[in-house]
Amino acid sequence: MRDTTQSGIGERSLHCRAFHRVSPMTDLAPELERLRPQLLKFALLQLRNPTWAEDAVSETLLAALEKPQAFAGRSQLKSWLIGILKHKLVDQIRRQTKELSTTSADDEDGSLEDQLFTQDGHWRDAPHDWGNPEQSLNQVEFFRVLEACVDKLPGQQGRLFMMREWLELDTDEICKQLAITPTNLWVMLHRARLKLRECLEIQWFNGRSA
């Protein structure tokens, strides 16, 4: 990264100073454009709303362009951007708390438990053997399947799952932001896990456990 300190300003012409300030931005812009779709993917997985996701990503890119010097010395542009994005996503969730708490009823699916468990609470179809699942963690394709399965979680469950597993917020914080009770939170996280488990079993582990 280029040095943007303003030392020796007195000797420099105005033109020269302007050039030094703008230059890192112009270097950064195409790189940001390239990484934009990757940021948008995570913003969408988290927020489940294209408009909010676009806003969060735009704010992230603007913040990066405004403070390119904050990137200096970091080896990975993407990890820097993801760090900014995570903050913007939390801001966005905070702004939408009201709307989020009223949309939560849309994706109530109490029938999931009835599909997976008998009336007295036993597995209808007990979890299958996944063989040597650790091997999967070294395969890029596995993470594509994982992403697709997370994407398939219904709105509020998906948001919750992402807040916990990707944004790494603690459960008190999540309850506050989404205006839900801890009981509700655990019911939804349980459903999200059951769904994710089922999706991974069908999309990935079936046929691999032999």
Next chain:
Amino acid sequence: MKGGWGMRSCREASALMVRAEGERLAWGDRLALAVHLRLCSGCRQFEGQMRLMTQATQRWRQYSERDLDA
């Protein structure tokens, strides 16, 4: 898997396992869960898969910060 003192159904046991990732369970719940797991192979399978999912999301989080196209 039925009956017994405070024995839980698989539905409850799996819910407890999810909760245990975020908070310390009450003593009674922990005991009931341990007993259930001892007796239920389906839930032991689920327990292992939960661990795998947790490891997987952890790894995924790390991947998400890496610029794979660079």
